[in-house]
Amino acid sequence: MPRRLSAWLLLLTLSWHNAHAADQLDHWLRQFQPSTLTTTQQRAELNWFIQAARPYRGMTVRVLSEDITTHRYEQQVLAKAFYELTGIRVIHDIKPEGDLVRLLKNQLQGGPAVYDGFINDSDLIGTHMRMGQTVVLSDWMKGAGRDLTLPTLALEDFIGLAFTMSPDGKLYQLPDQQFANLYWFRYDWFTRPDLQARFKARYGYALGVPLNWSAYEDIADFFTHQVKVIDGQRVYGHMDYGKRDPSLGWRFTDAWLSMAGEGSVGYPNGKPIDEWGIRVEGCNPAGASVNRGGGTNSPAAVYALQKYLDWIKQYAPPEARNLTFSEAGPIPGKGQIAQQIFWYTAFTADMAKPGLPINHPDGTPKWRMAPAPLGAYWEQGMQRGYQDVGAWTFLKTTSRPQLDMAWLYAQFTVSRTVSLKKSLTGLTFIRESDIHSPAASALAPKLGGLIEFYRSPSRVYWTPTGTNVPDYPQLAELWWPRIAAALAAEQTPQQALDQLASQMDESLLKRGAKTERLFAR
Numbered sequence: 396m397p398r399r400l401s402a403w404l405l406l407l408t409l410s411w412h413n414a415h416a417a418d419q420l421d422h423w424l425r426q427f428q429p430s431t432l433t434t435t436q437q438r439a440e441l442n443w444f445i446q447a448a449r450p451y452r453g454m455t456v457r458v459l460s461e462d463i464t465t466h467r468y469e470q471q472v473l474a475k476a477f478y479e480l481t482g483i484r485v486i487h488d489i490k491p492e493g494d495l496v497r498l499l500k501n502q503l504q505g506g507p508a509v510y511d512g513f514i515n516d517s518d519l520i521g522t523h524m525r526m527g528q529t530v531v532l533s534d535w536m537k538g539a540g541r542d543l544t545l546p547t548l549a550l551e552d553f554i555g556l557a558f559t560m561s562p563d564g565k566l567y568q569l570p571d572q573q574f575a576n577l578y579w580f581r582y583d584w585f586t587r588p589d590l591q592a593r594f595k596a597r598y599g600y601a602l603g604v605p606l607n608w609s610a611y612e613d614i615a616d617f618f619t620h621q622v623k624v625i626d627g628q629r630v631y632g633h634m635d636y637g638k639r640d641p642s643l644g645w646r647f648t649d650a651w652l653s654m655a656g657e658g659s660v661g662y663p664n665g666k667p668i669d670e671w672g673i674r675v676e677g678c679n680p681a682g683a684s685v686n687r688g689g690g691t692n693s694p695a696a697v698y699a700l701q702k703y704l705d706w707i708k709q710y711a712p713p714e715a716r717n718l719t720f721s722e723a724g725p726i727p728g729k730g731q732i733a734q735q736i737f738w739y740t741a742f743t744a745d746m747a748k749p750g751l752p753i754n755h756p757d758g759t760p761k762w763r764m765a766p767a768p769l770g771a772y773w774e775q776g777m778q779r780g781y782q783d784v785g786a787w788t789f790l791k792t793t794s795r796p797q798l799d800m801a802w803l804y805a806q807f808t809v810s811r812t813v814s815l816k817k818s819l820t821g822l823t824f825i826r827e828s829d830i831h832s833p834a835a836s837a838l839a840p841k842l843g844g845l846i847e848f849y850r851s852p853s854r855v856y857w858t859p860t861g862t863n864v865p866d867y868p869q870l871a872e873l874w875w876p877r878i879a880a881a882l883a884a885e886q887t888p889q890q891a892l893d894q895l896a897s898q899m900d901e902s903l904l905k906r907g908a909k910t911e912r913l914f915a916r
Contacts, residue, residue, distance in 0.1 A: 419479045420445070426476070427816050431828040437812040440547055444810075445480055447543055448803055452482030456800035459499075460514035461492040461785065462721065464744040465572040465821025469808050473817070477807050483800050491721065492516075493641035500868035502790055503528050511793050512801035514571050517558045517784040518648075518860035519867045523568070524561040526866075530789040530798070533566035543799055545806045552811070552826045554849070555784040558663070558859045562678070568786030571809055572741075572823035575782040575857045576649060577848065578604065578768065579727060579738035581753070583761040584618075584625065597621065605768040608655075608702060611736055615710035618733035633710035634727055634735040635703070637882050642720035644874030646703070648860060650781035651737065655699035656772020657690045663778070664861030670778055671870070672696060672896065673863040673903070680865050680903045684896035691896035692889070695772035700881060700888040702770070706736075707882070716882065727762070728753055736767055741783070743822040743845050760843045766853075782857035785823075824849055865906060873898045 420441055430437055460466040466489055474485035488510070490498070499513050503526060523529040536544045550556060550566075559568035584590060585602055594602035598613050605611040615632030622630060637643065650670045652658065657672060658665035668674045672683045672691030683689040690696060707715055712731065715723065724742040727735055730752035746753065746762065753761050767780050787805040789798055807813065815829045819838060822845060824830050830849045839846035848854060864870060873895055881891040 423476045423480060426472070427813050429819075429832070429834045430812060430815050431826075431832050432811050436547075440545070440810055440812040441480060443545060443547075444477075444803065444807055448481035448483050448800075451796055451800050451803075454796065454800060455484040455486060456511050456797060456804060457486040457488065457509070458512040458514070458801060458804065459488045459490060459495055459510045460571075461495050462489045463572070463741050463785075463821065463823070465741075465817060465823045466514065466785075468817055468820045473808050473813060474804075476813075477804055481803070483804070485804055491642075492645070496641075496868050496871065499788075502792065503868075505792070508790075508792055508794070508797075511789075511797040512805055513788045514785050515568075515788050516859065517555070517568055517570075517786050518864070519788070520559060520561065520567060521860070521862040521864040522867045523788065524565070524862065528790055528792065529567050530791055530793075531565050531567060532569060532789075533564075535789075535802075540799070540802055543802055545810060547811065548806060548809075549811065549826075552828050553809075554825060554827055554830070554854075555782070555786075558782070558784045559786045562862060568784075568788045569805060569809065570784050570786045570825045571805070572785045572821060573783065573825050574739055574741040574743075574823045575848065575854070576737050576739050576767065576780050577764045577844075577857075578734070578736055578766060579762060579764050579843075580604065580734040581732070581761060582763040582843075584733055590622065593617075593621065604765045607768050608736075608770045611734070611768045612702075612706070612710075614734055615706060619710040622733075628731060630731050630733055631710060631712050632733045633706045634723065634732045635707045635711050635715050635737065636718040636720055636723035637707050637716040637879075638719045638722075639875070639879040639883075640719045641871070641875050643878050644871050645720060646737070647700075647874055647878060648871060649783070650778055650858075651703070652690070652696050652699045653778040654767060654773065654780055655695050655702070655770030656774060656777065657693055657695035657699060658777060660774060660776035662776075662856065663858035664863065665778060669861050669863040670781075671860070671864055671899075673899070675863050678862075680863055682903060683899035684893075687900055689896065689900075691899060692892040695770070696892055697888045698772065699770060700878070700892060703878075704882060704888065738764070739783070740764065740845055740848075741821075741823060743842060744820070746843070747822070747841055758841050760841060762843050764844045764848065778858055779853075779856040782854075782859055784859050865903070870899060870902060873902070 470487040474487045478484050499515055553570050555570040555573045560566050591602050594617055618630055618632035653670035658670050659668045668690045672689045673680050674682055674689045683691040685693055725745045728746050728751050814826050818824045818829045835846050877891040877895040880886045881888050
C-alpha cells in the first residue's frame, strides 16, 4: 500500500475513533443528570478518565459487591459506561454479603486472586488495619497511584470517610454507599383518630414514635393483638428476620446490643467496650466475656437477645423466622407492617416505588422513618444505632495493572460526575454536596425522612463496627449460630451468649500477640 494512502487511512481511523468517543461522552453526560457539577466540569472529569485509562484499553478488571440497589446500578449502568468511555471491560459481580466476606477472607489469607477490588463494609476496618494486606489508600494516592488519582475526587466531600480510617488517620477504604438502620412506621395508621383513641384508652398515653423499647412493645402488641385487621388485611406490629443464615449475625453485630445499652459511652464506638462487647486495652482486644471485662454476655446483651426473641415470636408475621436480611427488607412494602425497630434505609428505594400499597397515588409515602427507640440499659453518650459504609477495598496482592484499573473504576463510581445520579437511584448518599443538592430537596417528600436524617448533625451517632474487632470475617461467623440456637430454643439467651463470649475470648487470645504486633507497624 502506498505510504500516502496508509497515512490517510490511519488519519481516517483516528478521526472515526475520536468522533465515536465524543459521541459516547455526550451520551453518558446526558445519562448522568442531575449532577452537582456543571456539564463542563463533568466533561472534564470524564475526559480525565478517558486519558488516564489509555494504557489499559482492551483489558479487563473484576470487582465484587453485595446485592443492593446501588450496586445493581453500578453493575448494569456504570460498568457499561466505564467500558464505553475507557475501553476497560468491567466484570462487576454481585453476591450475598456472606459470600462476599468469605471470598474477601480467602484473598486476605493468600488464596487465589479472583477479584481486583471489593466493595465491602467498613466494619472490616479493624481487620484491614491489623492484617497488613490492604492497600493504604492515603499512601497510595500520594505514591504509586498518584497519577491515577482523580484530581477532583474531593475526599472532604465524603460523609463517611472517618469510618474507613485507622486511629492514626490512615485511609484504608473509599466510601461507595452508605445507609443507616432507623425506625420505620406507618404514619397514616399512627395518625388515624380511631386508632389513636383506642391506643390511648388501652395504654394510657398517646400513640406516636416510641422513644424506648417498652413503648415499642406496646405498639407492637396493639397492632398485632388488638387491631389485627386494617382494610381487610391482617396486620402486625413488628417485622424482623430469623433464618439460620450469616445475615442473622449482622442483625446483632450491627449495633443491636449497643442500642439496648451494652457497651461503654463514647463515639464513634464505645470505649473501652464496643457494641460487640469487645474490650480493648490500648489497641489490643482483650476479651468479650464479662469474666474478661467485656460485655457480650452482660445483662444488657441478654436483655437485647431476649427482646429480639420475644418480639419476633409474638408480634411479627409467622414467616419472619424463615427470612434472611435481604428477603425481609421489602416485606413492609406489602402493607401489613405497622412498625419496624431495626430497618435499613438501603431498602428506601424499594419502598418508594410507585404503586405500592404503602404509598399514595402521587408517590408520597404513607410511612416515615425516625431514630430508633433505645433499650432499658442505654445511657446518654452511647452509640445510637448502626450505619453501613460500603467502601472500595484493594489488596496488596493484586497485581499491576489490575490494581490500577480497579482504582480507576472505583473512583468513577464515586466521582461527582455520577454520584448524585447514583444516589438518587439507590438512595445511599455518600457526598455532602449530593445530600444538600436541589435534586435531593425535590425528592425528599417521597423518602419519608431520609434526606432530613442525613442533613441532621445527629447522623454521626449512627456508626459502623469500629476498630475493636480485629478479625471481622472470623468473629462474625461465631454470632449467627448462637442467635439461631436461641431462636430455636436450643439454648437460653444467657447460655447462647455465654458460649458466644467464650468463643470470642478464645479467638481473641489466640491472635492477641500477633494483633498487637501488626497494629504497631
